[in-house]
Amino acid sequence: MMRVAVAGASGYAGAEAVRLLLGHPEVEIGALTAAGNAGARYGDLMPHLAPVAERVLDATEAQVLADHDAVILALPHGHSAAIAEQLGDDVAVIDCGADFRLRDEGDWTTFYDTPFAGSWPYGMPELVGAGGVKAREALRGARRIAVPGCxxxxxxxxxxxxxxxxxxxxxxxxxxxxxxxxxxxxxxxxxxxxxxxxxxxxxxxxxxxxxxxxxxxxxxxxxxxxxxxxxxxxxxxxxxxxxxxxxxxxxxxxxxxxxxxxxxxxxxxxxxxxxxxxxxxxxxxxxxxxxxxxxxxxxxxxxxxxxxxxxxxDNLTKGTAGAALQCLNLAMGLPETTGLPLVGTAP
Incomplete structure:
Protein backbone atom coordinates (compact mmCIF):
# COMPACT_ATOMS: atom_id res chain seq x y z
CA MET A 1 0.00 0.00 0.00
CA MET A 2 1.26 3.48 -0.80
CA ARG A 3 0.45 6.36 1.51
CA VAL A 4 -0.84 9.39 -0.39
CA ALA A 5 -1.55 12.90 0.93
CA VAL A 6 -3.82 15.47 -0.70
CA ALA A 7 -2.98 19.14 -0.27
CA GLY A 8 -5.92 21.42 -0.93
CA ALA A 9 -8.45 18.76 -0.01
CA SER A 10 -11.20 21.28 0.76
CA GLY A 11 -11.44 22.46 -2.87
CA TYR A 12 -13.31 20.77 -5.69
CA ALA A 13 -10.24 19.23 -7.32
CA GLY A 14 -8.76 18.07 -4.02
CA ALA A 15 -12.03 16.51 -2.91
CA GLU A 16 -12.34 14.73 -6.24
CA ALA A 17 -8.83 13.34 -5.73
CA VAL A 18 -9.87 12.05 -2.31
CA ARG A 19 -13.00 10.46 -3.82
CA LEU A 20 -10.93 8.57 -6.37
CA LEU A 21 -8.22 7.59 -3.91
CA LEU A 22 -10.89 6.02 -1.68
CA GLY A 23 -11.54 3.54 -4.48
CA HIS A 24 -7.89 2.79 -5.21
CA PRO A 25 -6.92 -0.70 -4.02
CA GLU A 26 -3.25 0.19 -3.46
CA VAL A 27 -3.69 3.47 -1.56
CA GLU A 28 -3.88 4.44 2.08
CA ILE A 29 -5.02 8.05 2.38
CA GLY A 30 -2.59 10.04 4.49
CA ALA A 31 -2.79 13.70 5.42
CA LEU A 32 -5.58 15.88 4.08
CA THR A 33 -4.60 19.54 4.19
CA ALA A 34 -6.08 22.97 3.53
CA ALA A 35 -5.28 26.64 4.02
CA GLY A 36 -8.21 28.65 5.40
CA ASN A 37 -10.10 25.45 6.28
CA ALA A 38 -7.28 23.91 8.32
CA GLY A 39 -8.67 22.58 11.61
CA ALA A 40 -12.12 21.88 10.18
CA ARG A 41 -13.81 18.51 10.28
CA TYR A 42 -13.67 17.22 6.72
CA GLY A 43 -17.23 15.90 6.71
CA ASP A 44 -18.54 19.40 7.43
CA LEU A 45 -17.06 20.53 4.12
CA MET A 46 -17.35 17.37 2.02
CA PRO A 47 -20.19 15.27 3.46
CA HIS A 48 -20.23 13.00 0.38
CA LEU A 49 -16.82 11.57 1.41
CA ALA A 50 -18.17 9.61 4.38
CA PRO A 51 -15.18 7.26 4.94
CA VAL A 52 -12.96 10.24 5.82
CA ALA A 53 -15.64 12.53 7.26
CA GLU A 54 -14.16 12.48 10.77
CA ARG A 55 -10.71 13.57 9.60
CA VAL A 56 -9.53 17.01 10.67
CA LEU A 57 -7.79 19.02 7.98
CA ASP A 58 -4.14 19.81 8.62
CA ALA A 59 -2.37 22.97 7.50
CA THR A 60 -0.68 22.74 4.11
CA GLU A 61 2.91 22.57 5.30
CA ALA A 62 5.87 20.61 3.99
CA GLN A 63 6.46 18.80 7.28
CA VAL A 64 2.89 17.46 7.20
CA LEU A 65 3.27 16.19 3.62
CA ALA A 66 6.82 14.85 3.76
CA ASP A 67 6.10 11.47 5.39
CA HIS A 68 4.24 10.01 2.39
CA ASP A 69 4.98 7.97 -0.70
CA ALA A 70 3.20 10.53 -2.85
CA VAL A 71 1.50 13.91 -2.56
CA ILE A 72 -1.23 15.29 -4.81
CA LEU A 73 -1.15 19.09 -4.82
CA ALA A 74 -4.55 20.63 -5.56
CA LEU A 75 -3.57 24.19 -4.77
CA PRO A 76 -4.26 27.56 -6.42
CA HIS A 77 -1.92 28.47 -9.27
CA GLY A 78 1.38 29.82 -7.99
CA HIS A 79 1.29 27.95 -4.67
CA SER A 80 2.72 24.55 -5.61
CA ALA A 81 6.33 25.46 -6.29
CA ALA A 82 7.11 26.61 -2.74
CA ILE A 83 5.75 23.38 -1.25
CA ALA A 84 7.29 21.09 -3.88
CA GLU A 85 10.81 22.41 -3.41
CA GLN A 86 10.65 21.41 0.26
CA LEU A 87 9.78 17.79 -0.54
CA GLY A 88 12.54 15.33 -1.32
CA ASP A 89 12.79 12.97 -4.27
CA ASP A 90 11.60 10.17 -2.01
CA VAL A 91 8.12 11.71 -2.34
CA ALA A 92 6.37 11.60 -5.72
CA VAL A 93 4.65 14.95 -6.27
CA ILE A 94 1.68 15.19 -8.64
CA ASP A 95 0.71 18.84 -9.16
CA CYS A 96 -2.82 19.66 -10.32
CA GLY A 97 -2.01 23.37 -10.65
CA ALA A 98 -0.43 25.22 -13.55
CA ASP A 99 2.95 25.91 -11.91
CA PHE A 100 4.99 23.38 -13.89
CA ARG A 101 2.98 22.82 -17.08
CA LEU A 102 4.55 25.37 -19.40
CA ARG A 103 8.03 24.93 -20.84
CA ASP A 104 8.47 28.49 -22.10
CA GLU A 105 9.11 31.16 -19.48
CA GLY A 106 7.72 33.86 -21.77
CA ASP A 107 4.40 32.02 -22.01
CA TRP A 108 4.25 31.80 -18.24
CA THR A 109 5.01 35.44 -17.54
CA THR A 110 2.52 36.56 -20.20
CA PHE A 111 -0.41 34.68 -18.68
CA TYR A 112 0.47 34.33 -14.96
CA ASP A 113 1.55 36.79 -12.28
CA THR A 114 3.95 34.64 -10.25
CA PRO A 115 7.62 33.78 -10.99
CA PHE A 116 8.31 31.00 -13.49
CA ALA A 117 9.10 27.78 -11.60
CA GLY A 118 10.25 25.61 -14.51
CA SER A 119 8.55 22.60 -16.04
CA TRP A 120 7.93 18.99 -15.08
CA PRO A 121 6.99 15.96 -17.19
CA TYR A 122 3.57 16.67 -18.61
CA GLY A 123 0.87 14.31 -17.37
CA MET A 124 -1.24 13.54 -20.42
CA PRO A 125 -0.26 9.93 -21.22
CA GLU A 126 -2.39 9.71 -24.38
CA LEU A 127 -0.97 12.85 -26.03
CA VAL A 128 0.65 11.81 -29.30
CA GLY A 129 3.73 13.66 -30.50
CA ALA A 130 4.94 14.42 -34.01
CA GLY A 131 7.01 11.23 -34.11
CA GLY A 132 4.13 9.08 -32.92
CA VAL A 133 5.53 8.67 -29.39
CA LYS A 134 3.05 9.34 -26.61
CA ALA A 135 3.70 11.37 -23.50
CA ARG A 136 3.32 8.44 -21.11
CA GLU A 137 6.88 7.29 -21.77
CA ALA A 138 8.19 10.29 -19.78
CA LEU A 139 5.84 9.57 -16.85
CA ARG A 140 6.87 6.05 -15.88
CA GLY A 141 8.73 6.30 -12.59
CA ALA A 142 8.75 10.12 -12.62
CA ARG A 143 9.01 11.80 -9.21
CA ARG A 144 7.48 15.09 -10.35
CA ILE A 145 4.52 15.35 -12.75
CA ALA A 146 2.45 18.34 -13.90
CA VAL A 147 -1.21 17.44 -14.39
CA PRO A 148 -2.73 19.13 -17.48
CA GLY A 149 -5.41 21.77 -17.34
CA CYS A 150 -9.00 20.76 -18.03
CA ASP A 314 -15.56 15.61 -16.76
CA ASN A 315 -13.38 18.59 -15.86
CA LEU A 316 -12.88 17.39 -12.27
CA THR A 317 -12.08 13.76 -13.15
CA LYS A 318 -10.14 13.31 -16.39
CA GLY A 319 -9.71 17.09 -16.44
CA THR A 320 -7.94 17.16 -13.05
CA ALA A 321 -8.08 14.56 -10.28
CA GLY A 322 -8.50 11.49 -12.48
CA ALA A 323 -5.50 12.57 -14.53
CA ALA A 324 -3.57 12.97 -11.27
CA LEU A 325 -4.41 9.40 -10.28
CA GLN A 326 -3.51 8.14 -13.75
CA CYS A 327 -0.14 9.87 -13.45
CA LEU A 328 0.33 8.57 -9.91
CA ASN A 329 -0.13 5.03 -11.17
CA LEU A 330 2.51 5.52 -13.86
CA ALA A 331 4.90 7.15 -11.41
CA MET A 332 4.54 4.29 -8.92
CA GLY A 333 4.76 1.45 -11.45
CA LEU A 334 1.10 0.39 -11.22
CA PRO A 335 -1.23 -0.42 -14.12
CA GLU A 336 -2.28 2.96 -15.49
CA THR A 337 -6.02 2.64 -14.90
CA THR A 338 -5.87 1.20 -11.36
CA GLY A 339 -8.65 2.73 -9.25
CA LEU A 340 -9.97 4.88 -12.11
CA PRO A 341 -13.67 4.88 -13.03
CA LEU A 342 -13.97 4.27 -16.78
CA VAL A 343 -17.75 4.50 -17.03
CA GLY A 344 -19.99 7.50 -16.45
CA THR A 345 -23.24 7.82 -14.53
CA ALA A 346 -26.72 8.13 -16.00
CA PRO A 347 -29.18 9.73 -16.02
Whole structure:
Protein backbone atom coordinates (compact mmCIF):
# COMPACT_ATOMS: atom_id res chain seq x y z
CA MET A 1 0.00 0.00 0.00
CA MET A 2 1.26 3.48 -0.80
CA ARG A 3 0.45 6.36 1.51
CA VAL A 4 -0.84 9.39 -0.39
CA ALA A 5 -1.55 12.90 0.93
CA VAL A 6 -3.82 15.47 -0.70
CA ALA A 7 -2.98 19.14 -0.27
CA GLY A 8 -5.92 21.42 -0.93
CA ALA A 9 -8.45 18.76 -0.01
CA SER A 10 -11.20 21.28 0.76
CA GLY A 11 -11.44 22.46 -2.87
CA TYR A 12 -13.31 20.77 -5.69
CA ALA A 13 -10.24 19.23 -7.32
CA GLY A 14 -8.76 18.07 -4.02
CA ALA A 15 -12.03 16.51 -2.91
CA GLU A 16 -12.34 14.73 -6.24
CA ALA A 17 -8.83 13.34 -5.73
CA VAL A 18 -9.87 12.05 -2.31
CA ARG A 19 -13.00 10.46 -3.82
CA LEU A 20 -10.93 8.57 -6.37
CA LEU A 21 -8.22 7.59 -3.91
CA LEU A 22 -10.89 6.02 -1.68
CA GLY A 23 -11.54 3.54 -4.48
CA HIS A 24 -7.89 2.79 -5.21
CA PRO A 25 -6.92 -0.70 -4.02
CA GLU A 26 -3.25 0.19 -3.46
CA VAL A 27 -3.69 3.47 -1.56
CA GLU A 28 -3.88 4.44 2.08
CA ILE A 29 -5.02 8.05 2.38
CA GLY A 30 -2.59 10.04 4.49
CA ALA A 31 -2.79 13.70 5.42
CA LEU A 32 -5.58 15.88 4.08
CA THR A 33 -4.60 19.54 4.19
CA ALA A 34 -6.08 22.97 3.53
CA ALA A 35 -5.28 26.64 4.02
CA GLY A 36 -8.21 28.65 5.40
CA ASN A 37 -10.10 25.45 6.28
CA ALA A 38 -7.28 23.91 8.32
CA GLY A 39 -8.67 22.58 11.61
CA ALA A 40 -12.12 21.88 10.18
CA ARG A 41 -13.81 18.51 10.28
CA TYR A 42 -13.67 17.22 6.72
CA GLY A 43 -17.23 15.90 6.71
CA ASP A 44 -18.54 19.40 7.43
CA LEU A 45 -17.06 20.53 4.12
CA MET A 46 -17.35 17.37 2.02
CA PRO A 47 -20.19 15.27 3.46
CA HIS A 48 -20.23 13.00 0.38
CA LEU A 49 -16.82 11.57 1.41
CA ALA A 50 -18.17 9.61 4.38
CA PRO A 51 -15.18 7.26 4.94
CA VAL A 52 -12.96 10.24 5.82
CA ALA A 53 -15.64 12.53 7.26
CA GLU A 54 -14.16 12.48 10.77
CA ARG A 55 -10.71 13.57 9.60
CA VAL A 56 -9.53 17.01 10.67
CA LEU A 57 -7.79 19.02 7.98
CA ASP A 58 -4.14 19.81 8.62
CA ALA A 59 -2.37 22.97 7.50
CA THR A 60 -0.68 22.74 4.11
CA GLU A 61 2.91 22.57 5.30
CA ALA A 62 5.87 20.61 3.99
CA GLN A 63 6.46 18.80 7.28
CA VAL A 64 2.89 17.46 7.20
CA LEU A 65 3.27 16.19 3.62
CA ALA A 66 6.82 14.85 3.76
CA ASP A 67 6.10 11.47 5.39
CA HIS A 68 4.24 10.01 2.39
CA ASP A 69 4.98 7.97 -0.70
CA ALA A 70 3.20 10.53 -2.85
CA VAL A 71 1.50 13.91 -2.56
CA ILE A 72 -1.23 15.29 -4.81
CA LEU A 73 -1.15 19.09 -4.82
CA ALA A 74 -4.55 20.63 -5.56
CA LEU A 75 -3.57 24.19 -4.77
CA PRO A 76 -4.26 27.56 -6.42
CA HIS A 77 -1.92 28.47 -9.27
CA GLY A 78 1.38 29.82 -7.99
CA HIS A 79 1.29 27.95 -4.67
CA SER A 80 2.72 24.55 -5.61
CA ALA A 81 6.33 25.46 -6.29
CA ALA A 82 7.11 26.61 -2.74
CA ILE A 83 5.75 23.38 -1.25
CA ALA A 84 7.29 21.09 -3.88
CA GLU A 85 10.81 22.41 -3.41
CA GLN A 86 10.65 21.41 0.26
CA LEU A 87 9.78 17.79 -0.54
CA GLY A 88 12.54 15.33 -1.32
CA ASP A 89 12.79 12.97 -4.27
CA ASP A 90 11.60 10.17 -2.01
CA VAL A 91 8.12 11.71 -2.34
CA ALA A 92 6.37 11.60 -5.72
CA VAL A 93 4.65 14.95 -6.27
CA ILE A 94 1.68 15.19 -8.64
CA ASP A 95 0.71 18.84 -9.16
CA CYS A 96 -2.82 19.66 -10.32
CA GLY A 97 -2.01 23.37 -10.65
CA ALA A 98 -0.43 25.22 -13.55
CA ASP A 99 2.95 25.91 -11.91
CA PHE A 100 4.99 23.38 -13.89
CA ARG A 101 2.98 22.82 -17.08
CA LEU A 102 4.55 25.37 -19.40
CA ARG A 103 8.03 24.93 -20.84
CA ASP A 104 8.47 28.49 -22.10
CA GLU A 105 9.11 31.16 -19.48
CA GLY A 106 7.72 33.86 -21.77
CA ASP A 107 4.40 32.02 -22.01
CA TRP A 108 4.25 31.80 -18.24
CA THR A 109 5.01 35.44 -17.54
CA THR A 110 2.52 36.56 -20.20
CA PHE A 111 -0.41 34.68 -18.68
CA TYR A 112 0.47 34.33 -14.96
CA ASP A 113 1.55 36.79 -12.28
CA THR A 114 3.95 34.64 -10.25
CA PRO A 115 7.62 33.78 -10.99
CA PHE A 116 8.31 31.00 -13.49
CA ALA A 117 9.10 27.78 -11.60
CA GLY A 118 10.25 25.61 -14.51
CA SER A 119 8.55 22.60 -16.04
CA TRP A 120 7.93 18.99 -15.08
CA PRO A 121 6.99 15.96 -17.19
CA TYR A 122 3.57 16.67 -18.61
CA GLY A 123 0.87 14.31 -17.37
CA MET A 124 -1.24 13.54 -20.42
CA PRO A 125 -0.26 9.93 -21.22
CA GLU A 126 -2.39 9.71 -24.38
CA LEU A 127 -0.97 12.85 -26.03
CA VAL A 128 0.65 11.81 -29.30
CA GLY A 129 3.73 13.66 -30.50
CA ALA A 130 4.94 14.42 -34.01
CA GLY A 131 7.01 11.23 -34.11
CA GLY A 132 4.13 9.08 -32.92
CA VAL A 133 5.53 8.67 -29.39
CA LYS A 134 3.05 9.34 -26.61
CA ALA A 135 3.70 11.37 -23.50
CA ARG A 136 3.32 8.44 -21.11
CA GLU A 137 6.88 7.29 -21.77
CA ALA A 138 8.19 10.29 -19.78
CA LEU A 139 5.84 9.57 -16.85
CA ARG A 140 6.87 6.05 -15.88
CA GLY A 141 8.73 6.30 -12.59
CA ALA A 142 8.75 10.12 -12.62
CA ARG A 143 9.01 11.80 -9.21
CA ARG A 144 7.48 15.09 -10.35
CA ILE A 145 4.52 15.35 -12.75
CA ALA A 146 2.45 18.34 -13.90
CA VAL A 147 -1.21 17.44 -14.39
CA PRO A 148 -2.73 19.13 -17.48
CA GLY A 149 -5.41 21.77 -17.34
CA CYS A 150 -9.00 20.76 -18.03
CA UNK A 151 -9.52 22.71 -21.26
CA UNK A 152 -6.13 21.61 -22.64
CA UNK A 153 -7.05 17.99 -21.92
CA UNK A 154 -10.21 18.14 -24.00
CA UNK A 155 -8.79 20.27 -26.82
CA UNK A 156 -5.45 18.48 -27.10
CA UNK A 157 -6.94 15.00 -27.21
CA UNK A 158 -9.53 16.19 -29.72
CA UNK A 159 -6.96 17.57 -32.18
CA UNK A 160 -3.53 15.98 -31.62
CA UNK A 161 -4.08 12.88 -33.82
CA UNK A 162 -4.85 15.05 -36.83
CA UNK A 163 -1.75 17.19 -36.38
CA UNK A 164 0.56 14.26 -35.65
CA UNK A 165 -0.63 12.41 -38.76
CA UNK A 166 -0.65 15.49 -40.99
CA UNK A 167 -4.31 15.29 -42.00
CA UNK A 168 -5.04 18.75 -40.58
CA UNK A 169 -3.11 22.00 -40.83
CA UNK A 170 -1.88 23.89 -37.79
CA UNK A 171 -2.26 27.42 -39.09
CA UNK A 172 -6.01 27.94 -38.75
CA UNK A 173 -7.45 26.29 -35.64
CA UNK A 174 -10.45 27.56 -33.71
CA UNK A 175 -11.87 26.17 -30.49
CA UNK A 176 -15.06 27.01 -28.62
CA UNK A 177 -15.41 25.07 -25.38
CA UNK A 178 -18.10 25.07 -22.70
CA UNK A 179 -17.27 24.32 -19.07
CA UNK A 180 -19.30 23.70 -15.95
CA UNK A 181 -19.02 26.12 -13.05
CA UNK A 182 -16.77 23.88 -10.92
CA UNK A 183 -13.94 24.79 -13.29
CA UNK A 184 -13.80 28.19 -11.60
CA UNK A 185 -13.12 26.65 -8.19
CA UNK A 186 -15.01 26.90 -4.94
CA UNK A 187 -14.46 30.56 -4.10
CA UNK A 188 -17.58 32.71 -3.92
CA UNK A 189 -17.98 34.83 -7.06
CA UNK A 190 -21.14 36.77 -8.01
CA UNK A 191 -21.16 35.60 -11.62
CA UNK A 192 -21.20 31.96 -10.45
CA UNK A 193 -24.30 32.30 -8.28
CA UNK A 194 -27.09 29.93 -9.24
CA UNK A 195 -29.37 32.83 -10.10
CA UNK A 196 -26.75 34.14 -12.54
CA UNK A 197 -25.83 30.82 -14.16
CA UNK A 198 -29.12 28.95 -14.44
CA UNK A 199 -30.65 29.28 -17.87
CA UNK A 200 -27.67 31.20 -19.25
CA UNK A 201 -24.47 30.64 -21.20
CA UNK A 202 -21.76 33.28 -21.33
CA UNK A 203 -18.30 33.65 -22.87
CA UNK A 204 -15.26 34.71 -20.89
CA UNK A 205 -11.52 35.01 -21.48
CA UNK A 206 -12.31 36.14 -25.04
CA UNK A 207 -9.61 37.31 -27.43
CA UNK A 208 -6.76 34.94 -26.63
CA UNK A 209 -6.36 35.89 -22.98
CA UNK A 210 -7.43 32.67 -21.24
CA UNK A 211 -4.57 31.14 -19.26
CA UNK A 212 -4.96 27.74 -20.89
CA UNK A 213 -4.20 29.11 -24.35
CA UNK A 214 -0.39 28.66 -24.22
CA UNK A 215 -0.77 25.17 -22.78
CA UNK A 216 -3.09 24.16 -25.62
CA UNK A 217 -0.66 25.60 -28.16
CA UNK A 218 2.28 23.86 -26.48
CA UNK A 219 0.55 20.48 -26.75
CA UNK A 220 -0.62 20.93 -30.32
CA UNK A 221 2.77 22.21 -31.42
CA UNK A 222 4.35 19.07 -29.96
CA UNK A 223 1.87 16.97 -31.92
CA UNK A 224 2.49 18.90 -35.12
CA UNK A 225 6.25 19.25 -34.89
CA UNK A 226 5.89 22.95 -35.73
CA UNK A 227 4.37 26.03 -34.10
CA UNK A 228 0.59 25.97 -33.79
CA UNK A 229 -1.59 28.92 -32.85
CA UNK A 230 -5.16 28.55 -31.63
CA UNK A 231 -8.09 30.93 -31.37
CA UNK A 232 -9.67 29.74 -28.12
CA UNK A 233 -12.99 30.96 -26.72
CA UNK A 234 -14.20 29.42 -23.44
CA UNK A 235 -17.82 29.64 -22.32
CA UNK A 236 -19.58 29.03 -19.02
CA UNK A 237 -22.45 26.54 -19.13
CA UNK A 238 -25.24 26.07 -16.55
CA UNK A 239 -23.95 22.74 -15.23
CA UNK A 240 -21.65 21.90 -12.30
CA UNK A 241 -19.23 19.58 -14.15
CA UNK A 242 -18.09 18.83 -17.66
CA UNK A 243 -16.36 20.29 -20.70
CA UNK A 244 -17.46 20.05 -24.32
CA UNK A 245 -14.79 21.28 -26.73
CA UNK A 246 -15.69 21.89 -30.37
CA UNK A 247 -12.52 22.23 -32.43
CA UNK A 248 -12.12 23.13 -36.09
CA UNK A 249 -9.04 22.98 -38.35
CA UNK A 250 -8.39 23.20 -42.07
CA UNK A 251 -7.98 19.78 -43.66
CA UNK A 252 -4.70 18.98 -45.39
CA UNK A 253 -4.96 19.04 -49.20
CA UNK A 254 -4.60 15.30 -49.75
CA UNK A 255 -6.78 14.11 -46.83
CA UNK A 256 -10.27 12.71 -47.29
CA UNK A 257 -12.91 11.64 -44.77
CA UNK A 258 -11.53 8.11 -44.58
CA UNK A 259 -7.95 9.17 -43.88
CA UNK A 260 -9.11 11.71 -41.33
CA UNK A 261 -11.02 9.14 -39.28
CA UNK A 262 -8.19 6.62 -39.66
CA UNK A 263 -5.80 9.04 -37.91
CA UNK A 264 -7.97 9.17 -34.79
CA UNK A 265 -8.65 5.42 -34.87
CA UNK A 266 -4.94 4.66 -34.97
CA UNK A 267 -4.11 7.13 -32.19
CA UNK A 268 -6.68 5.85 -29.72
CA UNK A 269 -7.23 2.19 -30.59
CA UNK A 270 -5.36 1.00 -27.50
CA UNK A 271 -6.30 3.80 -25.10
CA UNK A 272 -8.48 2.83 -22.14
CA UNK A 273 -9.37 6.42 -21.24
CA UNK A 274 -10.06 7.85 -24.72
CA UNK A 275 -13.04 6.52 -26.66
CA UNK A 276 -13.53 7.42 -30.32
CA UNK A 277 -17.27 7.13 -30.78
CA UNK A 278 -18.88 5.30 -33.73
CA UNK A 279 -19.54 7.51 -36.71
CA UNK A 280 -22.67 9.59 -36.28
CA UNK A 281 -22.61 9.49 -32.45
CA UNK A 282 -21.53 12.68 -30.71
CA UNK A 283 -19.91 13.31 -27.31
CA UNK A 284 -22.05 14.48 -24.41
CA UNK A 285 -20.80 15.71 -21.07
CA UNK A 286 -23.47 13.68 -19.28
CA UNK A 287 -22.00 10.44 -20.63
CA UNK A 288 -18.58 10.98 -19.01
CA UNK A 289 -19.80 12.35 -15.68
CA UNK A 290 -17.65 11.05 -12.83
CA UNK A 291 -15.40 9.05 -15.14
CA UNK A 292 -11.83 9.31 -16.38
CA UNK A 293 -13.07 8.83 -19.92
CA UNK A 294 -12.70 11.18 -22.87
CA UNK A 295 -15.32 10.83 -25.59
CA UNK A 296 -14.12 12.01 -29.00
CA UNK A 297 -15.74 12.30 -32.41
CA UNK A 298 -14.30 13.63 -35.66
CA UNK A 299 -15.73 14.40 -39.08
CA UNK A 300 -14.78 16.21 -42.27
CA UNK A 301 -16.93 19.11 -43.44
CA UNK A 302 -16.11 18.64 -47.11
CA UNK A 303 -18.04 21.71 -48.21
CA UNK A 304 -15.67 24.10 -46.42
CA UNK A 305 -12.63 21.83 -46.15
CA UNK A 306 -12.47 21.73 -42.38
CA UNK A 307 -12.15 18.92 -39.86
CA UNK A 308 -14.43 19.15 -36.81
CA UNK A 309 -13.22 17.31 -33.70
CA UNK A 310 -15.32 17.29 -30.54
CA UNK A 311 -14.35 16.01 -27.10
CA UNK A 312 -16.25 15.67 -23.83
CA UNK A 313 -14.67 15.21 -20.40
CA ASP A 314 -15.56 15.61 -16.76
CA ASN A 315 -13.38 18.59 -15.86
CA LEU A 316 -12.88 17.39 -12.27
CA THR A 317 -12.08 13.76 -13.15
CA LYS A 318 -10.14 13.31 -16.39
CA GLY A 319 -9.71 17.09 -16.44
CA THR A 320 -7.94 17.16 -13.05
CA ALA A 321 -8.08 14.56 -10.28
CA GLY A 322 -8.50 11.49 -12.48
CA ALA A 323 -5.50 12.57 -14.53
CA ALA A 324 -3.57 12.97 -11.27
CA LEU A 325 -4.41 9.40 -10.28
CA GLN A 326 -3.51 8.14 -13.75
CA CYS A 327 -0.14 9.87 -13.45
CA LEU A 328 0.33 8.57 -9.91
CA ASN A 329 -0.13 5.03 -11.17
CA LEU A 330 2.51 5.52 -13.86
CA ALA A 331 4.90 7.15 -11.41
CA MET A 332 4.54 4.29 -8.92
CA GLY A 333 4.76 1.45 -11.45
CA LEU A 334 1.10 0.39 -11.22
CA PRO A 335 -1.23 -0.42 -14.12
CA GLU A 336 -2.28 2.96 -15.49
CA THR A 337 -6.02 2.64 -14.90
CA THR A 338 -5.87 1.20 -11.36
CA GLY A 339 -8.65 2.73 -9.25
CA LEU A 340 -9.97 4.88 -12.11
CA PRO A 341 -13.67 4.88 -13.03
CA LEU A 342 -13.97 4.27 -16.78
CA VAL A 343 -17.75 4.50 -17.03
CA GLY A 344 -19.99 7.50 -16.45
CA THR A 345 -23.24 7.82 -14.53
CA ALA A 346 -26.72 8.13 -16.00
CA PRO A 347 -29.18 9.73 -16.02
Missing amino acids: YPTAVSLALAPGLASGVIEGGDITVVAASGTSGAGKSLKPHLLGSEVMGAMSPYGVGGVHRHTPEIEQNLSAASGSTVRVSFTPTLAPMPRGILATCSARVANDADAQSVRAAWEQAYAEEACVHLLPEGQWPRTSDVLGSNLVQVQVTLDERVGRVIAIAAI
